Amino acid sequence: MKKIFLVGYYGHNNLGDEMLFESMLEMFKEIKFEGKIYVISDKTKIEKEYKFKVFTIDKYDFPKIINTIKDIDLMIYGGGNLLQSETSLKSFLYYDFLFSIAKHYKKNILFVSQGFGHFKHKYALKRLKKILKYKRLFGILRDETSYRYAKRYSGNFELGTDIGVIKYKNIIFKKDPQKMHISIIIKNRRNWAKILYILEQINVKRITPIVLNKSQDSIIAYEFFEKYKDEINISFPVSEENKILYEILKSEFVISDRLHGGILSLYLGVPVIMYKNQKNYRVFKTINNEYNLFFKDEEDLIGAISKIYDFKFNNMQEKFVNNLNETHEKTVNLIKTFL
Incomplete structure (x- = not known):
């Protein structure tokens, strides 16, 4: 049974991040994935039925995180500017830690709908360069600046756009603008x-x-x-x-x-x-x-x-x-x- 480790800022009452999470789930459904999805969050809500199973892991349960990553087939960073130090260097270091564990076990890693920055710390930018050079890393980035930067270190990246609204692809919306x-x-x-x-x-x-x-x-x-x-x-x-x-x-x-x-x-x-x-x-x-x-x-x-x-x-x-x-x-x- 295939296993995916899905990385994102999910389960924190931010509709933008939840849109990204649900859009990722819809794509897993589309490819008829029937394995296991691991997500770092204890508050993620899943309202639809899927053939795959979603398991949550506490953000600071490091032994479980390491053992899970050791056993997966694929890690996906599923949307957002996760690699940045504008919020805090601590945030960057956390997502860098996850990446480092997956790299240690020679896992394939995908950056989906990612952007990089803003960086307030030179250390984070230095680490990003090393991250981008990992040969098993591939990605589709959502902004041209991040894409051009990534291409300096690897040919494994393409330019795309933000995928958060994919979850709405089968819904027909009708505008009804009210004057003023x-x-x-x-x-x-x-x-x-x-x-x-x-x-x-x-x-x-x-x-x-x-x-x-x-x-x-x-x-x-x-x-x-x-x-x-x-x-x-x-x-x-x-x-x-x-x-x-x-x-x-x-x-x-x-x-x-x-x-x-x-x-x-x-x-x-x-x-x-x-x-x-x-x-x-x-x-x-x-x-x-x-x-x-x-x-x-x-x-x-x-x-x-x-x-x-x-x-x-x-x-x-x-x-x-x-x-x-x-x-x-x-x-x-x-x-x-x-x-």
Whole structure:
């Protein structure tokens, strides 16, 4: 019986990471995998029935982790920027440790829908170079900067796109934009008074705060709601997946701090303005180099809003879906190669 060790930041109330996890499971189903999947998480929810079995391992049960990796056929890093030290060097070292164990036992390793960085520590970047030189490592990366960097050390990489929305591939969505209704996918605290003033100038009548990461973003979203609920029509923050989809489909446009909020909006065909951090910028520029609706502050937001109705989102959505389908096919074939 084949065994896969699936690595990701799963089970932490972040819809973006759970989308990646569920999309990976859908691809295992597609290739008719009937073995065992091991995941580091004690909170992962699996709502569908699969022919394969999913086993969870505690993040710090190192003896069990080592023994499991020793016995697997394939390790997959299943989406996200896991190899980075922006969050902390400790995070990088953890995923580097998993890689090192698999390398020690000469396991095949796949990087699926991965990006690298941002790096605040030179040690992490030095280690990344050694990781990329491992001859049994192969991958499909989700942004061009990470891809170009990886190609400097190995020919085992291809460029693709983020696969988080593959889980929705058999669902038909229908947009129903309500005039002057927008959604804001919140992660960061901002000068909300100034933002509301900007939105009022373009006659926005209703705002839905959306929480993708319940563990990190909920308090900020609730603060926003409580402070301004008497000044403008703001709905109570939405955090459940079905409600998030419903609100995005009703929005004229979306303002998103989080990458998967933007990717989900794009997939649904809803115009989106993206917060400009390194990860968001790299992925969206890889999808479409002409995309320029980024913001860092409130003044940038004015500029992005002024351009949003002229930007050809339908063309960008079509390009993304085509790239997504190609990445999906490449990923499935890559996984099948090693099983």
